[in-house]
Amino acid sequence: MSVNTPAxxxxxxxxxxxxxxxxxxxxxxxxxxxRHAVFDKLRAERPFAFFDEPTMEGMEPGxxxxxxxxxxxxxxxxxQPAVFCSGQGAVSIQDIPADLSExxxxxxxxxxxxxARIRRIVAKTFTPRMLEQVVDSVVGIVDDVLAEARAKAxxxxxxxxxxxxxxxxxxxxxxxxxxGVPEEDRLLVLNASNTILSGGDPELTxxxxxxxxxxxxxxxxxxxxxxxxxxxIENPTxxxxxxxxxxxxxxxxxxxxEIASFFILLLVAGNETTRTAIAQGLLALSENPEQRAxxxxxxxxxxxxxxxxxxxxxxxxxxRRTATQDGEVNGHSFKEGDKFLLFYNxxxxxxxxxxxxxxxxxxxxxNNHVGFGGHGPHFCLGAHLARRELAVTFRxxxxxxxxxxxxxxxxxxxxxxxxxxxxxPARLTGER
Amino acid sequence: MSRVQVDRERCVGSGVCESLAPDVFEIDDExxxxxxxxxxxxxxxxxxxxAVQSCPARALxxxx
Numbered sequence: 001m002s003v004n005t006p007a008x009x010x011x012x013x014x015x016x017x018x019x020x021x022x023x024x025x026x027x028x029x030x031x032x033x034x035r036h037a038v039f040d041k042l043r044a045e046r047p048f049a050f051f052d053e054p055t056m057e058g059m060e061p062g063x064x065x066x067x068x069x070x071x072x073x074x075x076x077x078x079x080q081p082a083v084f085c086s087g088q089g090a091v092s093i094q095d096i097p098a099d100l101s102e103x104x105x106x107x108x109x110x111x112x113x114x115x116a117r118i119r120r121i122v123a124k125t126f127t128p129r130m131l132e133q134v135v136d137s138v139v140g141i142v143d144d145v146l147a148e149a150r151a152k153a154x155x156x157x158x159x160x161x162x163x164x165x166x167x168x169x170x171x172x173x174x175x176x177x178x179x180g181v182p183e184e185d186r187l188l189v190l191n192a193s194n195t196i197l198s199g200g201d202p203e204l205t206x207x208x209x210x211x212x213x214x215x216x217x218x219x220x221x222x223x224x225x226x227x228x229x230x231x232x233i234e235n236p237t238x239x240x241x242x243x244x245x246x247x248x249x250x251x252x253x254x255x256x257x258e259i260a261s262f263f264i265l266l267l268v269a270g271n272e273t274t275r276t277a278i279a280q281g282l283l284a285l286s287e288n289p290e291q292r293a294x295x296x297x298x299x300x301x302x303x304x305x306x307x308x309x310x311x312x313x314x315x316x317x318x319x320r321r322t323a324t325q326d327g328e329v330n331g332h333s334f335k336e337g338d339k340f341l342l343f344y345n346x347x348x349x350x351x352x353x354x355x356x357x358x359x360x361x362x363x364x365x366x367n368n369h370v371g372f373g374g375h376g377p378h379f380c381l382g383a384h385l386a387r388r389e390l391a392v393t394f395r396x397x398x399x400x401x402x403x404x405x406x407x408x409x410x411x412x413x414x415x416x417x418x419x420x421x422x423x424x425p426a427r428l429t430g431e432r
Numbered sequence: 433m434s435r436v437q438v439d440r441e442r443c444v445g446s447g448v449c450e451s452l453a454p455d456v457f458e459i460d461d462e463x464x465x466x467x468x469x470x471x472x473x474x475x476x477x478x479x480x481x482x483a484v485q486s487c488p489a490r491a492l493x494x495x496x
Binding site for chain 1: 441442443444445446447448450451454458459460461462463464488489490
């Protein structure tokens with residue numbers, strides 16, 4: 001399988017299963033309905049489909065990967081970290097050198113016990129109890145961003161860009177506050193994290209040389225970290241950067257590189273995912289006006305609505321696991337070294353787990369989605385923070401910008417990894 | 433009496449349990465889960481069962 005896809009779009013109604021190629025970059029530029037139809041087909045007919053790896057300039061092609069699309073298979077793999085490890089790379093399909101993989105993936109691309117030791121350094125900060133203390137600041141930041149967006153739109157013709165004016169600045173300001181990144185460096189953080197997670201979208205990275213762009217973005221973040229770390233050693237504060245520079249794992253301080261990669265992980269993950277959930281969530285609400293009206297009128301829906309947005313949007317499309325031994329999972333045999341891509345977007349639309357899976361149902365309960373990852377040690381560290389940010393953002397949006405109206409087509413990120421939007425045109429109608 | 437059991441190898445301090453049964457579970461400053469009441473009060477049992485079900489690392493059990 002995974003022969004070259006014939007020219008032209010896949011037929012959304014019934015894709016030809018042998019023509020599907022998840023490694024084809026153009027597939028990720030297809031409209032969501034087309035992509036979901038493909039994943040529906042794979043899930044129903046070939047739940048362990050095998051694909052060749054995407055080609056990358058200057059690298060030997062790897063052995064290929066299994067695409068996991070059923071929630072039960074995804075969860076079985078995710079919850080057996082000793083058999084399906086992350087240490088050989090969780091965020092790239094190709095085997096990239098271990099030091100590079102750890103630099104950009106930090107603990108995402110580590111296995112226990114090291115993963116657990118590193119994660120514990122920041123675990124406390126992201127617990128619900130600690131986040132209670134940042135609620136007021138989340139509300140303050142959201143209100144500021146929305147007021148600025150409103151003022152900007154009203155100073156002009158009422159138009160705004162949901163991504164640049166609302167979805168990007170909210171998580172950026174929150175995570176930068178938590179990390180202690182000063183105002184003047186935040187644009188750098190935004191641009192670097194865009195590059196690191198752009199998945200080679202030609203608008204955001206130099207297509208001819210994506211690796212250099214990635215390295216430069218990583219260097220810029222590492223330099224910023226070096227500067228902040230030096231300041232925090234002199235003058236400790238209560239931010240996360242101070243926690244990183246002062247923490248010890250097995251009696252040893254983290255190395256400069258470990259701190260830098262942790263810093264990159266927290267900033268990038270804290271930015272891109274929540275931005276995607278806000279932007280894609282607003283788009284989904286505008287496509288489902290009756291759902292939007294019901295949620296707007298009923299704050300008691302906040303909890304279930306936020307979960308449903310995360311399920312429906314699935315901001316992170318996949319993570320990789322690698323088999324550490326031969327074995328079998330749900331009737332499928334595999335060999336040591338086999339790669340698995342866990343497609344969260346597909347599992348989150350699995351009809352075995354969700355009734356009417358392609359419908360946005362903000363009251364859906366239970367909602368055992370895998371938008372924050374499946375069971376296992378790598379479950380999203382920022383899940384509690386993301387839920388808080390999303391609940392506050394949508395509720396305040398309903399109150400401050402009830403007249404927000406999407407006015408055009410979104411510009412979608414061409415990435416297999418993040419389900420992002422680059423732009424989403426909107427306007428404030430002035431009707432309240 | 434029901435008793436909470438924690439698999440320390442599995443726990444990553446995600447804090448999901450803390451959100452569901454805050455009187456019973458707390459992630460401490462070192463990121464390690466502390467169980468305040470190994471034998472939870474009757475009022476807390478529903479929350480603890482939720483926590484056992486919801487633990488992303490499958491690190492919790494309730495021996496009843």
